[in-house]
Amino acid sequence: MSVITKRIFGEFQVRGLSHSYGGVPVLEDCTLDVPRGKLTVLVGPSGCGKTTLINILAGYETSTVGQVLLDERPVAGPGPDRLVVFQEMALFPWMTVEENVNFGCRASGMPAGEMRSRVASVLAKVGLADFRSKYPSQLSGGMQRRAELARAMVNDPKVMILDEPFRGLDAMTRSMMQEFYVGLFEEVGRTNLFVTHDLEEAVFLADRLLIMTYRPGKIREVIDVDLPRPRTFQVMATPRYNEIRQHALELLYEEASKAFAAGSQAAFDLVDGFAKAAGR
Amino acid sequence: MGISFKRWVTNPDSWGAVASIFGFVLLWYVLTAVLRLPRFDKLPDPVAVVTAWLSPNPPDGLSIFTSVYYMDILYSVVRVLVSFALATVLGVGLGLLLGWSRVFFDYAFPLVETLRPIPPIAWIPLAVLVLPTTEMGVIFITFIAAFFATVLNTLLGVQSIDQVYFRAAKCLGSRPWDVFRHVVIPGSLPAIFTGLQVAMGVAWISLVAGEMISGQAGLGYLIYEDYSNLQFVNIVIGMLTLGLLGYGSSALVRLAGKRLMTWESRRRGVGA
Numbered sequence: 001m002s003v004i005t006k007r008i009f010g011e012f013q014v015r016g017l018s019h020s021y022g023g024v025p026v027l028e029d030c031t032l033d034v035p036r037g038k039l040t041v042l043v044g045p046s047g048c049g050k051t052t053l054i055n056i057l058a059g060y061e062t063s064t065v066g067q068v069l070l071d072e073r074p075v076a077g078p079g080p081d082r083l084v085v086f087q088e089m090a091l092f093p094w095m096t097v098e099e100n101v102n103f104g105c106r107a108s109g110m111p112a113g114e115m116r117s118r119v120a121s122v123l124a125k126v127g128l129a130d131f132r133s134k135y136p137s138q139l140s141g142g143m144q145r146r147a148e149l150a151r152a153m154v155n156d157p158k159v160m161i162l163d164e165p166f167r168g169l170d171a172m173t174r175s176m177m178q179e180f181y182v183g184l185f186e187e188v189g190r191t192n193l194f195v196t197h198d199l200e201e202a203v204f205l206a207d208r209l210l211i212m213t214y215r216p217g218k219i220r221e222v223i224d225v226d227l228p229r230p231r232t233f234q235v236m237a238t239p240r241y242n243e244i245r246q247h248a249l250e251l252l253y254e255e256a257s258k259a260f261a262a263g264s265q266a267a268f269d270l271v272d273g274f275a276k277a278a279g280r
Numbered sequence: 281m282g283i284s285f286k287r288w289v290t291n292p293d294s295w296g297a298v299a300s301i302f303g304f305v306l307l308w309y310v311l312t313a314v315l316r317l318p319r320f321d322k323l324p325d326p327v328a329v330v331t332a333w334l335s336p337n338p339p340d341g342l343s344i345f346t347s348v349y350y351m352d353i354l355y356s357v358v359r360v361l362v363s364f365a366l367a368t369v370l371g372v373g374l375g376l377l378l379g380w381s382r383v384f385f386d387y388a389f390p391l392v393e394t395l396r397p398i399p400p401i402a403w404i405p406l407a408v409l410v411l412p413t414t415e416m417g418v419i420f421i422t423f424i425a426a427f428f429a430t431v432l433n434t435l436l437g438v439q440s441i442d443q444v445y446f447r448a449a450k451c452l453g454s455r456p457w458d459v460f461r462h463v464v465i466p467g468s469l470p471a472i473f474t475g476l477q478v479a480m481g482v483a484w485i486s487l488v489a490g491e492m493i494s495g496q497a498g499l500g501y502l503i504y505e506d507y508s509n510l511q512f513v514n515i516v517i518g519m520l521t522l523g524l525l526g527y528g529s530s531a532l533v534r535l536a537g538k539r540l541m542t543w544e545s546r547r548r549g550v551g552a
Contacts, residue, residue: 094466
Protein backbone atom coordinates (compact mmCIF):
# COMPACT_ATOMS: atom_id res chain seq x y z
CA MET A 1 0.00 0.00 0.00
CA SER A 2 1.59 3.20 -1.15
CA VAL A 3 -0.26 5.62 1.10
CA ILE A 4 0.60 3.87 4.32
CA THR A 5 4.28 4.50 4.74
CA LYS A 6 6.54 1.93 6.25
CA ARG A 7 7.68 4.04 9.11
CA ILE A 8 9.42 2.65 12.11
CA PHE A 9 7.04 0.41 13.98
CA GLY A 10 7.06 0.07 17.73
CA GLU A 11 8.06 -2.61 20.17
CA PHE A 12 6.81 -3.51 23.62
CA GLN A 13 8.90 -4.55 26.56
CA VAL A 14 7.07 -5.87 29.60
CA ARG A 15 9.15 -6.35 32.73
CA GLY A 16 8.02 -8.02 35.94
CA LEU A 17 4.37 -7.01 35.52
CA SER A 18 1.95 -8.07 38.25
CA HIS A 19 -1.73 -7.31 38.56
CA SER A 20 -4.53 -8.48 40.79
CA TYR A 21 -8.25 -7.96 41.15
CA GLY A 22 -9.49 -7.74 44.71
CA GLY A 23 -6.48 -9.59 46.10
CA VAL A 24 -6.62 -12.37 43.48
CA PRO A 25 -3.39 -12.29 41.45
CA VAL A 26 -4.14 -12.41 37.73
CA LEU A 27 -0.67 -11.61 36.39
CA GLU A 28 2.48 -12.30 38.37
CA ASP A 29 5.99 -11.32 37.38
CA CYS A 30 5.05 -11.32 33.73
CA THR A 31 7.98 -10.54 31.42
CA LEU A 32 7.78 -10.57 27.64
CA ASP A 33 8.82 -8.78 24.46
CA VAL A 34 6.76 -7.87 21.46
CA PRO A 35 9.55 -7.24 18.97
CA ARG A 36 9.41 -4.71 16.15
CA GLY A 37 7.91 -5.85 12.88
CA LYS A 38 7.01 -9.32 14.13
CA LEU A 39 3.71 -11.06 14.62
CA THR A 40 3.69 -12.18 18.22
CA VAL A 41 0.88 -14.47 19.26
CA LEU A 42 -0.12 -14.92 22.86
CA VAL A 43 -1.92 -18.18 23.69
CA GLY A 44 -3.17 -19.42 26.98
CA PRO A 45 -6.16 -21.17 28.50
CA SER A 46 -9.34 -19.21 29.16
CA GLY A 47 -9.05 -17.08 32.27
CA CYS A 48 -5.25 -16.93 32.28
CA GLY A 49 -5.16 -13.13 32.16
CA LYS A 50 -4.61 -12.56 28.44
CA THR A 51 -7.23 -9.86 28.28
CA THR A 52 -5.88 -8.18 31.43
CA LEU A 53 -2.41 -8.14 29.92
CA ILE A 54 -3.52 -6.46 26.72
CA ASN A 55 -5.74 -4.03 28.62
CA ILE A 56 -2.57 -2.90 30.37
CA LEU A 57 -0.60 -2.75 27.11
CA ALA A 58 -3.41 -0.75 25.50
CA GLY A 59 -3.47 1.61 28.49
CA TYR A 60 -7.00 0.91 29.74
CA GLU A 61 -5.68 -0.36 33.03
CA THR A 62 -2.54 0.46 34.93
CA SER A 63 -0.53 -1.85 37.07
CA THR A 64 1.35 -0.91 40.19
CA VAL A 65 4.06 -3.55 39.90
CA GLY A 66 6.34 -3.82 36.89
CA GLN A 67 6.99 -1.86 33.73
CA VAL A 68 5.35 -1.62 30.33
CA LEU A 69 7.52 0.19 27.79
CA LEU A 70 6.62 1.11 24.24
CA ASP A 71 9.85 2.05 22.48
CA GLU A 72 11.51 2.53 25.86
CA ARG A 73 8.82 4.93 27.10
CA PRO A 74 6.28 3.92 29.76
CA VAL A 75 2.73 3.43 28.51
CA ALA A 76 0.29 5.98 29.92
CA GLY A 77 -3.34 5.69 28.88
CA PRO A 78 -4.86 4.57 25.58
CA GLY A 79 -3.68 6.18 22.37
CA PRO A 80 -3.71 5.81 18.60
CA ASP A 81 -0.10 4.55 18.50
CA ARG A 82 -1.39 1.19 19.86
CA LEU A 83 -4.63 0.28 18.19
CA VAL A 84 -6.77 -2.47 19.58
CA VAL A 85 -9.02 -4.69 17.50
CA PHE A 86 -11.54 -5.96 20.01
CA GLN A 87 -13.05 -9.39 20.47
CA GLU A 88 -16.52 -7.90 20.57
CA MET A 89 -18.01 -6.15 17.62
CA ALA A 90 -16.74 -2.65 18.38
CA LEU A 91 -17.71 -0.82 15.20
CA PHE A 92 -20.02 2.09 16.00
CA PRO A 93 -23.44 0.88 14.85
CA TRP A 94 -24.59 4.46 14.19
CA MET A 95 -21.83 5.18 11.69
CA THR A 96 -21.38 3.88 8.17
CA VAL A 97 -18.35 1.76 7.35
CA GLU A 98 -16.59 4.81 5.97
CA GLU A 99 -17.38 6.96 9.03
CA ASN A 100 -16.12 4.18 11.27
CA VAL A 101 -12.90 3.85 9.33
CA ASN A 102 -12.17 7.57 9.18
CA PHE A 103 -13.02 8.08 12.87
CA GLY A 104 -9.40 8.00 14.02
CA CYS A 105 -8.30 10.35 11.24
CA ARG A 106 -11.00 12.86 12.18
CA ALA A 107 -10.02 12.65 15.85
CA SER A 108 -6.41 13.40 14.99
CA GLY A 109 -7.42 16.28 12.71
CA MET A 110 -5.92 14.84 9.54
CA PRO A 111 -6.42 17.04 6.45
CA ALA A 112 -9.54 16.02 4.51
CA GLY A 113 -7.72 15.20 1.29
CA GLU A 114 -5.22 12.89 2.92
CA MET A 115 -7.98 11.25 4.95
CA ARG A 116 -10.04 10.53 1.84
CA SER A 117 -7.23 8.89 -0.06
CA ARG A 118 -6.11 6.84 2.94
CA VAL A 119 -9.60 5.63 3.73
CA ALA A 120 -10.26 4.78 0.09
CA SER A 121 -7.08 2.76 -0.19
CA VAL A 122 -7.63 0.90 3.07
CA LEU A 123 -11.24 0.10 2.18
CA ALA A 124 -10.11 -1.20 -1.20
CA LYS A 125 -7.44 -3.26 0.57
CA VAL A 126 -9.98 -5.03 2.78
CA GLY A 127 -12.47 -5.39 -0.08
CA LEU A 128 -15.10 -3.08 1.35
CA ALA A 129 -14.93 -0.23 -1.17
CA ASP A 130 -18.47 -0.96 -2.37
CA PHE A 131 -19.80 -1.15 1.18
CA ARG A 132 -18.51 2.19 2.43
CA SER A 133 -21.96 3.67 2.96
CA LYS A 134 -23.47 0.60 4.65
CA TYR A 135 -24.02 0.37 8.38
CA PRO A 136 -22.21 -2.39 10.32
CA SER A 137 -25.48 -4.25 10.93
CA GLN A 138 -25.85 -4.62 7.17
CA LEU A 139 -22.53 -6.48 6.85
CA SER A 140 -21.71 -10.15 7.37
CA GLY A 141 -19.54 -11.20 10.31
CA GLY A 142 -16.41 -11.49 8.17
CA MET A 143 -16.97 -8.08 6.61
CA GLN A 144 -17.43 -6.53 10.05
CA ARG A 145 -14.07 -7.91 11.14
CA ARG A 146 -12.43 -6.58 7.99
CA ALA A 147 -13.97 -3.17 8.62
CA GLU A 148 -12.52 -3.29 12.13
CA LEU A 149 -9.08 -4.16 10.80
CA ALA A 150 -9.41 -1.26 8.34
CA ARG A 151 -10.39 1.15 11.12
CA ALA A 152 -7.19 0.28 12.98
CA MET A 153 -4.85 0.09 9.96
CA VAL A 154 -5.85 3.42 8.49
CA ASN A 155 -4.26 5.20 11.45
CA ASP A 156 -0.91 3.55 10.78
CA PRO A 157 -0.31 2.61 14.43
CA LYS A 158 3.08 1.62 15.78
CA VAL A 159 1.58 -1.59 17.14
CA MET A 160 -1.67 -3.38 16.48
CA ILE A 161 -3.16 -5.39 19.33
CA LEU A 162 -5.77 -7.94 18.35
CA ASP A 163 -7.82 -9.56 21.11
CA GLU A 164 -9.32 -12.75 19.69
CA PRO A 165 -10.58 -10.79 16.71
CA PHE A 166 -12.03 -13.79 14.87
CA ARG A 167 -13.97 -15.23 17.76
CA GLY A 168 -17.55 -16.03 16.95
CA LEU A 169 -17.02 -16.43 13.21
CA ASP A 170 -17.97 -19.72 11.59
CA ALA A 171 -15.06 -22.08 10.80
CA MET A 172 -14.84 -21.29 7.09
CA THR A 173 -15.02 -17.51 7.49
CA ARG A 174 -12.51 -17.76 10.27
CA SER A 175 -9.99 -19.58 8.05
CA MET A 176 -10.52 -17.03 5.30
CA MET A 177 -9.98 -14.19 7.75
CA GLN A 178 -6.79 -15.79 9.10
CA GLU A 179 -5.33 -16.08 5.63
CA PHE A 180 -6.45 -12.55 4.77
CA TYR A 181 -4.99 -11.16 7.96
CA VAL A 182 -1.66 -12.94 7.59
CA GLY A 183 -1.43 -11.50 4.07
CA LEU A 184 -1.99 -7.98 5.39
CA PHE A 185 0.68 -8.49 8.01
CA GLU A 186 3.21 -9.86 5.55
CA GLU A 187 2.67 -6.94 3.20
CA VAL A 188 3.28 -4.16 5.74
CA GLY A 189 5.31 -5.90 8.43
CA ARG A 190 3.85 -3.91 11.29
CA THR A 191 4.39 -5.01 14.90
CA ASN A 192 1.35 -7.11 15.81
CA LEU A 193 0.31 -8.70 19.07
CA PHE A 194 -2.41 -11.25 18.49
CA VAL A 195 -4.23 -12.93 21.35
CA THR A 196 -6.10 -16.17 20.94
CA HIS A 197 -6.89 -19.44 22.67
CA ASP A 198 -7.00 -21.32 19.37
CA LEU A 199 -3.68 -23.12 18.92
CA GLU A 200 -4.02 -23.83 15.17
CA GLU A 201 -4.68 -20.16 14.58
CA ALA A 202 -1.73 -19.23 16.77
CA VAL A 203 0.86 -21.43 15.04
CA PHE A 204 -0.43 -20.54 11.58
CA LEU A 205 -0.08 -16.80 12.17
CA ALA A 206 2.90 -16.42 14.47
CA ASP A 207 6.53 -15.45 14.18
CA ARG A 208 6.78 -15.91 17.91
CA LEU A 209 4.45 -17.84 20.10
CA LEU A 210 4.10 -16.92 23.77
CA ILE A 211 2.50 -19.60 25.91
CA MET A 212 0.91 -18.25 29.06
CA THR A 213 0.47 -20.13 32.31
CA TYR A 214 -2.84 -20.45 34.06
CA ARG A 215 -3.31 -18.10 36.98
CA PRO A 216 -1.35 -16.20 37.99
CA GLY A 217 -0.49 -15.53 34.36
CA LYS A 218 3.07 -15.28 33.16
CA ILE A 219 4.96 -16.40 30.10
CA ARG A 220 5.79 -20.09 30.33
CA GLU A 221 7.66 -20.46 27.07
CA VAL A 222 8.53 -18.56 23.91
CA ILE A 223 8.47 -20.62 20.73
CA ASP A 224 10.01 -19.29 17.52
CA VAL A 225 7.79 -20.33 14.66
CA ASP A 226 10.22 -20.72 11.78
CA LEU A 227 7.63 -21.63 9.15
CA PRO A 228 8.25 -19.90 5.81
CA ARG A 229 6.36 -16.76 4.74
CA PRO A 230 4.22 -15.90 2.87
CA ARG A 231 1.97 -18.41 4.56
CA THR A 232 -1.01 -20.13 3.05
CA PHE A 233 -3.12 -22.92 4.40
CA GLN A 234 -0.81 -25.52 2.87
CA VAL A 235 1.62 -24.78 5.70
CA MET A 236 -0.72 -26.55 8.09
CA ALA A 237 -0.01 -29.85 6.35
CA THR A 238 3.79 -29.63 6.81
CA PRO A 239 5.66 -31.76 9.40
CA ARG A 240 7.31 -28.67 10.91
CA TYR A 241 3.92 -27.06 11.57
CA ASN A 242 2.74 -30.21 13.29
CA GLU A 243 5.94 -30.48 15.30
CA ILE A 244 5.53 -26.93 16.67
CA ARG A 245 1.85 -27.42 17.21
CA GLN A 246 2.44 -30.66 19.09
CA HIS A 247 5.01 -29.06 21.38
CA ALA A 248 2.79 -26.04 22.05
CA LEU A 249 -0.20 -28.29 22.60
CA GLU A 250 1.61 -30.24 25.34
CA LEU A 251 2.44 -27.03 27.19
CA LEU A 252 -1.01 -25.59 26.70
CA TYR A 253 -2.63 -28.86 27.75
CA GLU A 254 -0.83 -28.76 31.08
CA GLU A 255 -1.99 -25.22 31.71
CA ALA A 256 -5.50 -25.95 30.53
CA SER A 257 -5.74 -28.90 32.94
CA LYS A 258 -4.72 -26.59 35.77
CA ALA A 259 -7.52 -24.25 34.71
CA PHE A 260 -9.90 -27.18 34.47
CA ALA A 261 -8.90 -28.49 37.89
CA ALA A 262 -9.30 -25.01 39.37
CA GLY A 263 -12.73 -24.80 37.74
CA SER A 264 -13.69 -28.25 39.08
CA GLN A 265 -12.39 -27.37 42.52
CA ALA A 266 -14.47 -24.23 42.46
CA ALA A 267 -17.49 -26.30 41.48
CA PHE A 268 -16.84 -28.79 44.29
CA ASP A 269 -16.43 -25.95 46.77
CA LEU A 270 -19.72 -24.50 45.62
CA VAL A 271 -21.57 -27.81 45.98
CA ASP A 272 -19.92 -28.27 49.37
CA GLY A 273 -21.09 -24.84 50.41
CA PHE A 274 -24.66 -25.61 49.34
CA ALA A 275 -24.58 -28.92 51.18
CA LYS A 276 -23.35 -27.22 54.36
CA ALA A 277 -25.97 -24.53 54.03
CA ALA A 278 -28.62 -27.24 53.67
CA GLY A 279 -27.31 -28.84 56.89
CA ARG A 280 -26.07 -32.08 55.31
CA MET B 281 -44.04 7.14 5.68
CA GLY B 282 -44.63 6.63 2.01
CA ILE B 283 -47.38 4.09 2.64
CA SER B 284 -50.16 4.84 0.20
CA PHE B 285 -53.79 4.48 1.16
CA LYS B 286 -54.19 1.69 -1.37
CA ARG B 287 -51.30 -0.27 0.10
CA TRP B 288 -52.66 0.30 3.59
CA VAL B 289 -56.07 -1.03 2.57
CA THR B 290 -54.65 -4.08 0.79
CA ASN B 291 -52.24 -4.88 3.61
CA PRO B 292 -53.70 -7.61 5.88
CA ASP B 293 -51.78 -6.14 8.84
CA SER B 294 -54.02 -3.08 8.87
CA TRP B 295 -57.21 -5.14 8.89
CA GLY B 296 -56.54 -6.18 12.47
CA ALA B 297 -56.48 -2.53 13.54
CA VAL B 298 -59.72 -1.83 11.71
CA ALA B 299 -61.31 -4.94 13.19
CA SER B 300 -60.41 -3.99 16.76
CA ILE B 301 -61.71 -0.43 16.35
CA PHE B 302 -64.90 -1.76 14.77
CA GLY B 303 -65.28 -4.30 17.61
CA PHE B 304 -64.86 -1.56 20.21
CA VAL B 305 -67.46 0.69 18.60
CA LEU B 306 -69.82 -2.25 18.22
CA LEU B 307 -69.47 -3.16 21.92
CA TRP B 308 -70.07 0.46 22.84
CA TYR B 309 -73.16 0.55 20.63
CA VAL B 310 -74.55 -2.71 22.00
CA LEU B 311 -74.02 -1.64 25.62
CA THR B 312 -75.50 1.84 25.26
CA ALA B 313 -78.12 1.59 22.49
CA VAL B 314 -79.20 -2.05 22.21
CA LEU B 315 -78.95 -3.65 25.65
CA ARG B 316 -79.31 -0.36 27.51
CA LEU B 317 -77.80 -1.94 30.60
CA PRO B 318 -78.35 -0.09 33.88
CA ARG B 319 -75.97 2.90 34.17
CA PHE B 320 -74.79 2.41 30.58
CA ASP B 321 -78.08 3.87 29.34
CA LYS B 322 -76.91 7.28 30.53
CA LEU B 323 -73.91 7.19 28.16
CA PRO B 324 -74.23 8.62 24.66
CA ASP B 325 -74.13 5.91 22.00
CA PRO B 326 -71.62 6.06 19.13
CA VAL B 327 -74.23 7.09 16.57
CA ALA B 328 -75.26 10.09 18.66
CA VAL B 329 -71.62 11.08 19.17
CA VAL B 330 -70.64 10.81 15.52
CA THR B 331 -73.80 12.58 14.36
CA ALA B 332 -73.17 15.48 16.73
CA TRP B 333 -69.45 15.54 15.91
CA LEU B 334 -70.10 15.87 12.17
CA SER B 335 -73.18 18.05 12.38
CA PRO B 336 -73.15 21.62 11.01
CA ASN B 337 -75.76 22.44 13.70
CA PRO B 338 -74.79 20.44 16.80
CA PRO B 339 -77.40 20.38 19.58
CA ASP B 340 -74.75 20.95 22.28
CA GLY B 341 -72.76 23.49 20.31
CA LEU B 342 -69.67 21.38 19.56
CA SER B 343 -68.71 19.79 16.23
CA ILE B 344 -66.15 19.99 13.48
CA PHE B 345 -68.11 22.97 12.15
CA THR B 346 -67.80 25.09 15.28
CA SER B 347 -64.87 27.42 15.89
CA VAL B 348 -64.84 26.71 19.65
CA TYR B 349 -63.84 23.12 18.86
CA TYR B 350 -60.76 24.30 16.97
CA MET B 351 -59.92 26.92 19.58
CA ASP B 352 -59.81 24.22 22.24
CA ILE B 353 -57.70 21.95 20.03
CA LEU B 354 -55.35 24.81 19.24
CA TYR B 355 -54.89 25.73 22.90
CA SER B 356 -54.18 22.12 23.89
CA VAL B 357 -51.85 21.44 20.98
CA VAL B 358 -49.80 24.59 21.57
CA ARG B 359 -49.54 23.84 25.29
CA VAL B 360 -48.40 20.27 24.62
CA LEU B 361 -45.90 21.38 21.99
CA VAL B 362 -44.36 24.05 24.20
CA SER B 363 -44.19 21.69 27.19
CA PHE B 364 -42.85 18.84 25.10
CA ALA B 365 -40.18 21.04 23.53
CA LEU B 366 -39.08 22.24 26.97
CA ALA B 367 -39.09 18.67 28.31
CA THR B 368 -37.01 17.49 25.35
CA VAL B 369 -34.37 20.21 25.59
CA LEU B 370 -34.05 20.24 29.38
CA GLY B 371 -34.71 16.53 29.91
CA VAL B 372 -32.26 15.25 27.29
CA GLY B 373 -29.70 17.79 28.49
CA LEU B 374 -30.00 16.79 32.13
CA GLY B 375 -30.14 13.07 31.31
CA LEU B 376 -26.96 13.24 29.20
CA LEU B 377 -25.20 15.20 31.92
CA LEU B 378 -26.26 12.69 34.60
CA GLY B 379 -25.04 9.80 32.48
CA TRP B 380 -21.83 11.53 31.44
CA SER B 381 -20.53 12.88 34.74
CA ARG B 382 -20.22 10.59 37.70
CA VAL B 383 -19.83 13.56 40.06
CA PHE B 384 -22.92 15.32 38.74
CA PHE B 385 -24.83 12.05 39.00
CA ASP B 386 -23.87 11.64 42.66
CA TYR B 387 -25.04 15.16 43.44
CA ALA B 388 -28.18 15.38 41.35
CA PHE B 389 -29.65 11.90 40.96
CA PRO B 390 -31.14 11.55 44.48
CA LEU B 391 -32.90 14.89 44.03
CA VAL B 392 -34.25 13.87 40.62
CA GLU B 393 -35.45 10.57 42.06
CA THR B 394 -37.25 12.35 44.90
CA LEU B 395 -39.04 14.84 42.68
CA ARG B 396 -39.84 12.35 39.91
CA PRO B 397 -42.60 10.34 41.65
CA ILE B 398 -44.61 13.45 42.61
CA PRO B 399 -47.65 13.31 40.32
CA PRO B 400 -48.28 16.35 38.09
CA ILE B 401 -51.63 16.96 39.79
CA ALA B 402 -49.85 17.45 43.11
CA TRP B 403 -47.87 20.29 41.55
CA ILE B 404 -51.02 22.23 40.60
CA PRO B 405 -51.46 24.28 43.81
CA LEU B 406 -47.84 25.41 43.92
CA ALA B 407 -47.75 26.07 40.19
CA VAL B 408 -50.81 28.30 40.48
CA LEU B 409 -49.39 30.01 43.55
CA VAL B 410 -45.91 30.71 42.23
CA LEU B 411 -46.22 31.21 38.48
CA PRO B 412 -47.48 34.64 37.35
CA THR B 413 -50.08 33.42 34.84
CA THR B 414 -52.40 30.41 34.76
CA GLU B 415 -51.12 29.68 31.27
CA MET B 416 -47.63 29.16 32.67
CA GLY B 417 -49.10 26.96 35.39
CA VAL B 418 -50.78 24.67 32.87
CA ILE B 419 -47.58 24.48 30.81
CA PHE B 420 -45.52 23.68 33.89
CA ILE B 421 -47.86 20.85 34.88
CA THR B 422 -47.83 19.46 31.35
CA PHE B 423 -44.06 19.74 31.26
CA ILE B 424 -43.13 18.21 34.60
CA ALA B 425 -43.97 14.52 34.04
CA ALA B 426 -42.72 14.61 30.45
CA PHE B 427 -39.49 16.11 31.68
CA PHE B 428 -38.81 13.34 34.20
CA ALA B 429 -39.70 10.61 31.70
CA THR B 430 -37.16 12.13 29.30
CA VAL B 431 -34.46 12.54 31.95
CA LEU B 432 -34.72 8.97 33.16
CA ASN B 433 -34.77 7.36 29.73
CA THR B 434 -31.87 9.49 28.51
CA LEU B 435 -29.85 8.55 31.59
CA LEU B 436 -30.62 4.85 31.11
CA GLY B 437 -29.68 5.26 27.45
CA VAL B 438 -26.24 6.62 28.31
CA GLN B 439 -25.72 3.90 30.92
CA SER B 440 -26.70 1.19 28.46
CA ILE B 441 -23.97 2.07 25.96
CA ASP B 442 -21.53 -0.83 25.67
CA GLN B 443 -18.14 0.00 27.23
CA VAL B 444 -16.41 -1.33 24.14
CA TYR B 445 -17.49 1.78 22.20
CA PHE B 446 -15.89 4.07 24.77
CA ARG B 447 -12.71 2.02 24.64
CA ALA B 448 -12.66 2.03 20.86
CA ALA B 449 -13.18 5.80 20.75
CA LYS B 450 -10.42 6.47 23.28
CA CYS B 451 -8.04 4.11 21.56
CA LEU B 452 -8.67 5.91 18.26
CA GLY B 453 -7.55 9.15 19.89
CA SER B 454 -10.85 10.83 20.81
CA ARG B 455 -10.98 13.71 23.22
CA PRO B 456 -13.85 13.79 25.75
CA TRP B 457 -15.94 16.10 23.60
CA ASP B 458 -15.59 13.74 20.58
CA VAL B 459 -16.66 10.83 22.77
CA PHE B 460 -19.69 12.83 23.90
CA ARG B 461 -20.70 13.78 20.37
CA HIS B 462 -19.93 10.55 18.57
CA VAL B 463 -20.59 7.90 21.21
CA VAL B 464 -22.75 9.21 24.06
CA ILE B 465 -25.35 11.06 21.97
CA PRO B 466 -25.89 8.54 19.15
CA GLY B 467 -25.56 5.61 21.56
CA SER B 468 -28.37 6.88 23.75
CA LEU B 469 -30.68 8.03 20.93
CA PRO B 470 -32.81 4.84 20.86
CA ALA B 471 -33.53 5.19 24.59
CA ILE B 472 -34.04 8.95 24.26
CA PHE B 473 -36.75 8.35 21.69
CA THR B 474 -38.40 5.72 23.86
CA GLY B 475 -38.42 8.37 26.57
CA LEU B 476 -39.83 11.03 24.24
CA GLN B 477 -42.70 8.74 23.28
CA VAL B 478 -43.52 8.17 26.93
CA ALA B 479 -43.09 11.90 27.51
CA MET B 480 -45.55 12.74 24.75
CA GLY B 481 -48.10 10.41 26.31
CA VAL B 482 -47.77 11.76 29.83
CA ALA B 483 -47.79 15.33 28.49
CA TRP B 484 -51.33 14.83 27.17
CA ILE B 485 -52.39 13.15 30.40
CA SER B 486 -51.09 15.96 32.61
CA LEU B 487 -52.29 18.64 30.21
CA VAL B 488 -55.88 17.56 30.71
CA ALA B 489 -55.42 17.52 34.47
CA GLY B 490 -53.93 21.01 34.34
CA GLU B 491 -56.63 22.37 32.03
CA MET B 492 -59.44 20.92 34.13
CA ILE B 493 -58.28 22.72 37.20
CA SER B 494 -56.64 25.92 36.11
CA GLY B 495 -57.23 26.35 32.40
CA GLN B 496 -59.47 28.69 30.50
CA ALA B 497 -59.59 26.83 27.21
CA GLY B 498 -58.43 23.55 25.78
CA LEU B 499 -59.80 20.04 25.54
CA GLY B 500 -59.43 19.32 29.24
CA TYR B 501 -61.33 22.50 30.02
CA LEU B 502 -63.97 21.53 27.44
CA ILE B 503 -64.48 18.14 29.10
CA TYR B 504 -64.65 19.66 32.55
CA GLU B 505 -67.08 22.38 31.52
CA ASP B 506 -69.37 19.95 29.71
CA TYR B 507 -69.31 17.78 32.80
CA SER B 508 -70.81 20.67 34.77
CA ASN B 509 -73.34 21.23 31.96
CA LEU B 510 -74.12 17.50 31.68
CA GLN B 511 -73.32 17.52 27.96
CA PHE B 512 -72.01 13.99 27.70
CA VAL B 513 -71.84 13.88 23.91
CA ASN B 514 -69.35 16.75 24.00
CA ILE B 515 -67.29 14.95 26.63
CA VAL B 516 -66.96 11.90 24.42
CA ILE B 517 -66.05 14.10 21.44
CA GLY B 518 -63.36 15.72 23.59
CA MET B 519 -62.05 12.35 24.74
CA LEU B 520 -61.88 10.91 21.25
CA THR B 521 -60.17 14.09 19.98
CA LEU B 522 -57.57 13.73 22.72
CA GLY B 523 -57.04 10.11 21.72
CA LEU B 524 -56.52 10.99 18.08
CA LEU B 525 -54.17 13.88 18.86
CA GLY B 526 -52.17 11.68 21.23
CA TYR B 527 -51.92 8.95 18.61
CA GLY B 528 -50.83 11.41 15.95
CA SER B 529 -48.24 13.13 18.13
CA SER B 530 -46.69 9.82 19.19
CA ALA B 531 -46.52 8.77 15.54
CA LEU B 532 -44.67 12.01 14.75
CA VAL B 533 -42.15 11.31 17.53
CA ARG B 534 -41.63 7.78 16.17
CA LEU B 535 -41.16 9.16 12.68
CA ALA B 536 -38.59 11.70 13.85
CA GLY B 537 -36.75 8.89 15.65
CA LYS B 538 -36.67 6.77 12.52
CA ARG B 539 -35.31 9.69 10.51
CA LEU B 540 -32.54 10.32 13.03
CA MET B 541 -31.62 6.66 13.49
CA THR B 542 -31.27 5.32 9.98
CA TRP B 543 -28.88 2.67 11.27
CA GLU B 544 -31.64 1.12 13.36
CA SER B 545 -34.06 0.66 10.49
CA ARG B 546 -31.44 -0.49 7.99
CA ARG B 547 -30.57 -3.81 9.52
CA ARG B 548 -29.45 -6.54 7.21
CA GLY B 549 -32.32 -8.21 5.45
CA VAL B 550 -34.82 -5.64 6.64
CA GLY B 551 -34.21 -2.66 4.42
CA ALA B 552 -32.04 -1.35 1.62
